[in-house]
Amino acid sequence: xxxxxxxxxxxxxxxxxxxxxxxxxxxxxxxxxxxxxxxxxxxxxxxxxxxxxxxxxxxxxxxxxxxxxxxxxxxxxxxxxxxxxxxxxxxxxxxxxxxxxxxxxxxxxxxxxxxxxxxxxxxxxxxxxxxxxxxxxxxxxxxxxxxxxxxxxxxxxxxxxxxxxxxxxxxxxxxxxxxxxxxxxxxxxxxxxxxxxxxxxxxxxxxxxxxxxxxxxxxxxxxxxxxxxxxxxxxxxxxxxxxxxxxxxxxxxxxxxxxxxx
Amino acid sequence: xxxxxxxxxxxxxxxxxxxxxxxxxxxxxxxxxxxxxxxxxxxxxxxxxxxxxxxxxxxxxxxxxxxxxxxxxxxxxxxxxxxxxxxxxxxxxxxxxxxxxxxxxxxxxxxxxxxxxxxxxxxxxxxxxxxxxxxxxxxxxxxxxxxxxxxxxxxxxxxxxxxxxxxxxxxxxxxxxxxxxxxxxxxxxxxxxxxxxxxxxxxxxxxxxxxxxxxxxxxxxxxxxxxxxxxxxxxxxxxxxxxxxxxxxxxxxxxxxxxxxxxxxxxxxxxxxxxxxxxxxxxxxxxxxxxxxxxxxxxxxxxxxxxxxxxxxxxxxxxxxxxxxxxxxxxxxxxxxxxxxxxxxxxxxxxxxxxxxxxxxxxxxxxxxxxxxxxxxxxxxxxxxxxxxxxxxxxxxxxxxxxxxxxxxxxxxxxxxxxxxxxxxxxxxxxxxxxxxxxxxxxxxxxxxxxxxxxxxxxxxxxxxxxxxxxxxxxxxxxxxxxxxxxxxxxxxxxxxxxxxxxxxxxxxxxxxxxxxxxxxxxxxxxxxxxxxxxxxxxxxxxxxxxxxxxxxxxxxxxxxxxxxxxxxxxxxxxxxxxxxxxxxxxxxxxxxxxxxxxxxxxxxxxxxxxxxxxxxx
Numbered sequence: 001x002x003x004x005x006x007x008x009x010x011x012x013x014x015x016x017x018x019x020x021x022x023x024x025x026x027x028x029x030x031x032x033x034x035x036x037x038x039x040x041x042x043x044x045x046x047x048x049x050x051x052x053x054x055x056x057x058x059x060x061x062x063x064x065x066x067x068x069x070x071x072x073x074x075x076x077x078x079x080x081x082x083x084x085x086x087x088x089x090x091x092x093x094x095x096x097x098x099x100x101x102x103x104x105x106x107x108x109x110x111x112x113x114x115x116x117x118x119x120x121x122x123x124x125x126x127x128x129x130x131x132x133x134x135x136x137x138x139x140x141x142x143x144x145x146x147x148x149x150x151x152x153x154x155x156x157x158x159x160x161x162x163x164x165x166x167x168x169x170x171x172x173x174x175x176x177x178x179x180x181x182x183x184x185x186x187x188x189x190x191x192x193x194x195x196x197x198x199x200x201x202x203x204x205x206x207x208x209x210x211x212x213x214x215x216x217x218x219x220x221x222x223x224x225x226x227x228x229x230x231x232x233x234x235x236x237x238x239x240x241x242x243x244x245x246x247x248x249x250x251x252x253x254x255x256x257x258x259x260x261x262x
Numbered sequence: 263x264x265x266x267x268x269x270x271x272x273x274x275x276x277x278x279x280x281x282x283x284x285x286x287x288x289x290x291x292x293x294x295x296x297x298x299x300x301x302x303x304x305x306x307x308x309x310x311x312x313x314x315x316x317x318x319x320x321x322x323x324x325x326x327x328x329x330x331x332x333x334x335x336x337x338x339x340x341x342x343x344x345x346x347x348x349x350x351x352x353x354x355x356x357x358x359x360x361x362x363x364x365x366x367x368x369x370x371x372x373x374x375x376x377x378x379x380x381x382x383x384x385x386x387x388x389x390x391x392x393x394x395x396x397x398x399x400x401x402x403x404x405x406x407x408x409x410x411x412x413x414x415x416x417x418x419x420x421x422x423x424x425x426x427x428x429x430x431x432x433x434x435x436x437x438x439x440x441x442x443x444x445x446x447x448x449x450x451x452x453x454x455x456x457x458x459x460x461x462x463x464x465x466x467x468x469x470x471x472x473x474x475x476x477x478x479x480x481x482x483x484x485x486x487x488x489x490x491x492x493x494x495x496x497x498x499x500x501x502x503x504x505x506x507x508x509x510x511x512x513x514x515x516x517x518x519x520x521x522x523x524x525x526x527x528x529x530x531x532x533x534x535x536x537x538x539x540x541x542x543x544x545x546x547x548x549x550x551x552x553x554x555x556x557x558x559x560x561x562x563x564x565x566x567x568x569x570x571x572x573x574x575x576x577x578x579x580x581x582x583x584x585x586x587x588x589x590x591x592x593x594x595x596x597x598x599x600x601x602x603x604x605x606x607x608x609x610x611x612x613x614x615x616x617x618x619x620x621x622x623x624x625x626x627x628x629x630x631x632x633x634x635x636x637x638x639x640x641x642x643x644x645x646x647x648x649x650x651x652x653x654x655x656x657x658x659x660x661x662x663x664x665x666x667x668x669x670x671x672x673x674x675x676x677x678x679x680x681x682x683x684x685x686x687x688x689x690x691x692x693x694x695x696x697x698x699x700x701x702x703x704x705x706x707x708x709x710x711x712x713x714x715x716x717x718x719x720x721x722x723x724x725x726x727x728x729x730x731x732x733x734x735x736x737x738x739x740x741x742x743x744x745x746x747x748x749x750x751x752x753x754x755x756x757x758x759x760x761x762x763x764x765x766x767x768x769x770x771x772x773x774x775x776x777x778x779x780x781x782x783x784x785x786x787x788x789x790x791x792x793x794x795x796x797x798x799x800x801x802x803x804x805x806x807x808x809x810x811x812x813x814x815x816x817x818x819x820x821x822x823x824x825x826x827x828x829x830x831x832x833x834x835x836x837x838x839x840x841x842x843x844x845x846x847x848x849x850x851x852x853x854x855x856x857x858x859x860x861x862x863x864x865x866x867x868x869x870x871x872x873x874x875x876x877x878x879x880x
Contacts, residue, residue, distance in 0.1 A: 003845040014350040018373020024417075025482055027496075032475055049320075053694045054425055056320035056845070084350075092618055092650025097325060098317050104347060104653070121694045138358060140351040140648050168497055169373060176785050221494070227482060230517070231489025237509035237628035238499035241366055249367065256362040256502050258765065 002187045003043050007072040008179075009064065009114060011047040013095055014106045014134040014143050015081020018169040019125040019245025020051050027228050034176055042183045046072075050097070061098045068113040074186070076179065077118035082127040082134045083108055083149040093209075111149065120156045120182050122163045124175060131168040132244040137250050147198065158186065164198045168243035170190030171221055174203050197246075203257050210242050215250055219244045237256065263598050266776030267669040270635055278608055289637040291613070291813045305789065307440060308336040314841055321422040323374040323854040324348065326808070329655075329724040330824060332842060334836055337829035343649045343655055345523035346662035349618065353646040356798040359859035361387055361767055361790050362503060364798055368786060369497045371800060375415075375779040375855055376496040377488060379786070379800070382775035386786040387503040388574035388771030393765035397569035398753045399505035399698045401746050404566045404587070406491030406520065407777075408497070408743035412525060413484035413495070414780035415676065415736050418439075420466065423729060423849045426842065428466035429569065435831045435842040439546055446542060451712070461540045462535050472534075480528055487521050487743070490514050490560040498550060503563035505762035515750045520745055527708040529737040533715050536733035536738070540726045554725030554823040554847035557595065559670050561777035561806070562604065563783050566742055568750065576631045576774070579603040583776065584688050587742050589696075590776065592680040594665060604632060604774050606667070610785070613641035613664040616657065616810040620647040622819055626789070626797075629731045630673065631772060632811035641787040641799040655810065664809040664818065665801055671812070673819045674782025674803045675726050675852060676735035682720055693741040704738045704743075725843075768792055776861065779803050781852040804854045823847050 029039060037044035046065050047053070055063075066072050076090040084094040086106045096104025115121055123146040126132040134143035143205070147154070147162045163182075165167070165174050178192075178200050186194040193201040204250060206223060207216040217240060217244055225232045234240045249255060263438060264272065269284035280288055310755040312332050319326040327345030332338070352371050356364055364387065367379040381403060388394065400620060425431060443459040451457045465473030476757075485495045493499035493508055500507040508514070543550045566587035573582060583590045583603035591601040592609070600606065608630060614621060622645035625638040653659045666672070680701055682691050689696040693704045700718040717734045720727040753759070768790060775786040782803030789797040809818030817825060827847050833839045 012325060012348075012830050014348065016373035016376070016496075018370065018376060021373050021496045024421075024478065024484055026480060030478065030482075032478055034470060035469065050325055051319040051321065051323055052421070054430070056318055057316040060318060060320055062792060088447075089650040091652045093347070094349050094650065095325075096327065096345075099315070102653075133352070133355065134350045135366055136353050136355045136367070140354050141349065143350070207345075208523045226494035227486045227489045230486045231492075231494045233493060233499040236493050236500065237495040237507045239502075239507065243497075249363070253363055254360045255366045258362070258767065 002041055003074050005043045005046070006076065007046045007048065007067060008076045008078060009067050010080065011097070011110055013079060013081035013128065014084045014141060015125065015127045017051060017080070018128055019047070019080040022169035023175045024172065024173040024213060025227055026176045026227070028173050029176065034179065036167070041187060041189065042180055064110065068094050068117060070117045073117070075114070076120050076182065077115050078122045078124055079128045079146045080124050081130050082143035082184040083111065083146060084134070085144065085211055088140070088142045091137065100220035102166045108149065111146070115150055115154070118156050118181065118200065119158050120160055120163060121146070121150070122165060122178060124165045125170060126166045126168040126243055126248055128165040130248070132168060133249055140221065149163055160192065163194065163197045163200065165203070166199065166244040167219065168248065170244070171224055171226070173224070174220070177203065206246070210240055210252070212257060213242065215242070215245070216246055217242045263607060265668045265729060268637065270608060276499040277632070278605070280635045289639065304517065311340070311837070312836060314844070316841060319845065319853070321425065322849060323372070324365060326848070326853050328820070328824070328848055332829060334829065334839065335635070339825050339827055339829070340374070342817065342824040343659055344662065344810060344818055344820045346660045346808055347662045349650070351648060352620050353798055353800060354648065356795050358379055361788065361795050361796050363501070363785070364795065366497070368800060372802070372854060373496045375410065375414060375781070376780040377407060377498050378494055378777055378784055379431070380498050380501045380867070381407055382777035382784050382786045384501050385574060385777060385859065386773040386788040388774035389775070390771035390788050390790050391503055391765045391768060392575070393763050394573050395505040395763055396758070396760040398510065398750065398759055399761040400567055400569040400572060401505050401753060402491045402510055403501070404600040405743055405746040405750065406488045408566065408739045408746065409484050409487035409491065410495065410805070411739045411780045412736060412743070413481045413740070414731050416477045416484065418780070418852045419536070419721070419729070420474050422852070423641040423846070424466040424474065425468045426846045426849060427463060427533070428458065428468065428471060429463040429840060430467050432463055432572060433503060435840055436831060442546060450538050453710070453786065454531040454535040456535060459539060462539050464667040480525070481498055482522050482523065483524055487518050490517050500677055501628055502762065504765045507762065510759070510761060512751070512754055515747060515754070518747055522740065522747060523708050525740050526705055526744070527710045529740045530705055530710055530713045532736045533734045536730060540730050541726055541800045543726060547830060549828055550726060551722055551724055553827050553830065553843050554728070554850055555670070555826045556673065556819060556823040557593070558593060560593040560676040560681055560725045561606065561667050561670050561672040561674050561783050562588065562590060562602070562682050563603065563684070563778055563785060564588045565778040576604070576837050579776070587653045587689065587691060587745070587853065588778065589686040589688050591686055592672070592679055593678070593685065594668070594670060598682065600842050601682070601686045601688065604630070604634065607774060608634045608636070608666040609665050610641060610801070611637045612641060612644050613639060613812050615664070615813050616659060618648065618650045618658055618661050619647045619663065622647060627772070640784065641801060642789065644799050645797065660804055660810045662808045662810060665806045666797065666812055669807070669814070671816055671822060672806050673723070674806055674850070675732070677723070677731035678782055679733050679778065680717055680735065681719055691741065691745055693745065694738060701738070702711040703734070705740060705741065725847045725850040731854070767793055779854070779855055782815050796823070804855070807851050808853060820848055820853070854855065
């Protein structure tokens with residue numbers, strides 16, 4: 001059965017807000033239509049997000065506290081950006097959202113509190129799925145993906161592992177579709193099918209050979225384009241840097257191969 | 263005189279040299295202690311003194327923290343601290359990598375404005391490699407980057423800052439103003455179609471307001487233009503040193519044209535609806551001129567190069583810089599100090615005294631490539647050494663650093679692009695005239711008739727003027743995009759369709775990218791040694807503006823603007839106080855970084871916080 005309403009808590013770890021921007025660019029339908037309940041089978045959604053929420057400060061933190069107390073069910077927890085290893089921050093911190101006893105509350109603390117309450121957990125972008133650029137060689141923060149942080153055995157209240165939507169950034173429609181299917185799954189209309197990497201199968205089913213590394217890359221931008229079918233990467237003359245894949249960027253560096261003399 | 267505080271002067275040939283009287287430690291920095299007990303004394307002095315913790319500041323890009331102490335009786339701000347609260351270590355990650363990786367990796371420094379980082383990185387590498395892109399590549403980059411700003415400013419004006427001026431916010435924080443807005447006709451209703459000021463405010467309501475949802479769609483149109491030129495947005499897929507990989511054809515430019523037509527009409531509406539709203543605030547309460555006011559110190563690298571003039575070299579950067587479609591320069595106390603990129607670069611320093619980093623000590627570059635004396639605190643000399651510690655207002659309290667120019671705090675953004683370009687009067691554009699005291703922007707007819715907009719250099723630098731400049735800048739960016747679109751058609755017609763120049767990565771080299779983000783000045787300083795990046799330093803506009811105190815105790819621009827803000831909000835009890843004047847001020851800078859602002863409005867809670875908080879004032 002479709003619930004009457006639901007809540008999305010979107011946290012940002014070590015990220016760049018690029019996935020947020022990608023989702024704001026979604027158009028089939030747009031994020032605003034999804035939130036207002038314009039998609040059949042999806043209830044109106046409250047989005048709690050530092051870049052978009054009207055209320056900040058204490059009112060914002062109060063909503064997070066309610067979510068952590070299980071009072072905003074069903075809750076969809078979204079992480080953008082990687083999880084930073086706060087044990088490497090000594091007396092300090094790498095991420096902070098709210099204070100407790102004069103010290104910043106880290107994003108990993110919020111994840112610890114919110115994940116057990118979540119009907120589903122979504123890792124959006126390559127930082128949140130596999131660690132991404134903040135986890136590249138030489139990083140000082142011990143950045144990692146959410147699946148590694150919560151552990152392979154983690155299951156949300158719906159019995160789902162962390163749903164991975166990789167890409168730096170992924171196509172914005174991927175998020176809209178994943179949320180839509182999640183509610184079809186909740187209503188027992190269509191099951192949410194994930195592949196071996198816990199990615200929605202229909203979004204990451206297409207693979208192609210990456211020229212430099214000779215590895216297969218799964219990504220739907222080559223077939224969908226970027227904005228309403230405009231733009232893309234290799235299909236418009238640009239570079240595929242395998243940004244949807246584990247071990248991006250190190251395994252695919254140099255990301256730019258110098259052109260030979262004409 | 264270019265520099266007043268740095269020990270640099272110019273000889274008879276215009277070359278920068280150390281001042282003769284500078285000796286010993288010419289760039290030495292005094293380190294006075296901050297006033298440690300000030301906040302505690304202020305808080306203890308009365309129940310009307312409130313510590314405000316806005317945490318998080320929402321509707322900014324990234325996470326922002328801001329701490330203030332406010333006297334609700336005299337309606338003044340007593341203390342202000344900006345906190346940047348996320349550290350990812352991109353500069354550390356870039357060290358030792360193949361230099362070209364900087365384009366894609368630094369793009370991911372910011373998903374809101376990734377295209378400007380990718381472009382700035384390409385320019386830093388072009389200088390270090392000695393490679394010049396063909397004109398069509400520069401035209402397409404410029405066009406794509408004008409589109410990036412069109413998306414960015416529309417997003418900020420209507421999704422991020424806009425809700426602060428919405429019917430929802432105004433009725434909650436200044437109900438008397440909301441009531442009068444119902445009675446006040448909007449002077450430009452015939453352009454934007456909103457008959458009264460209250461209708462503009464209702465349009466700005468989050469998620470459901472017509473202006474909010476229209477802006478969302480406009481940001482997508484602008485990003486389609488950026489994607490047509492740069493592959494995709496955020497994080498372009500086609501930018502390389504020496505050019506652009508996008509397959510460009512008359513078809514690509516035609517697809518841009520169809521979208522520009524819509525953006526041209528939108529620009530007319532945006533400028534004049536914000537004009538009406540801002541003039542309403544001033545007319546109702548002239549004290550709004552003091553909200554967010556700060557010293558008129560502005561800096562900008564300018565952007566949008568002349569495709570025939572840009573050669574990527576430091577030796578000629580003053581010449582190609584002055585031919586940009588937004589003029590580079592520095593304004594001090596409202597007066598233009600310089601328009602030379604080399605002087606702008608020479609005056610830059612970055613301090614970490616109140617940030618979670620260690621001071622570095624090596625100074626590999628005593629001078630720039632032209633022999634100008636470089637401070638040991640200059641980005642080419644800086645090293646990023648993270649050192650997270652407990653937060654303490656008198657010592658270290660943020661992940662942001664304190665960049666300064668000639669040891670002054672600098673602001674940047676649409677208002678600096680307008681102000682510097684207007685004052686320098688060097689702009690050469692068929693649709694935009696810099697008149698010395700303002701700008702005249704001619705928007706051609708679309709569905710709506712042609713319209714000429716006039717933007718004047720304001721007397722005061724404040725919150726509403728930052729917003730007004732951004733609203734008019736949508737029109738400016740439109741005409742820059744249109745200018746390059748026409749050039750694109752012309753270069754294709756002439757068969758000048760090359761977009762890449764081959765390059766080789768040198769064993770050693772030094773470069774700087776001078777570009778701008780929507781929110782202002784952006785520089786990337788690159789050092790190549792052994793074919794690898796030996797150092798890579800990114801200075802974003804939000805680094806300049808969200809900066810903490812510097813070694814002299816001078817507050818950063820957000821802090822300074824908040825400290826000068828009178829509290830005009832209407833509230834009956836301290837518990838109802840929302841801090842709207844402070845929030846509008848912070849957001850007027852268009853922050854793009856991870857920070858947090860904390861707010862309490864209960865005297866007893868404050869006293870407890872002030873005495874037990876680890877970041878406290880003991």
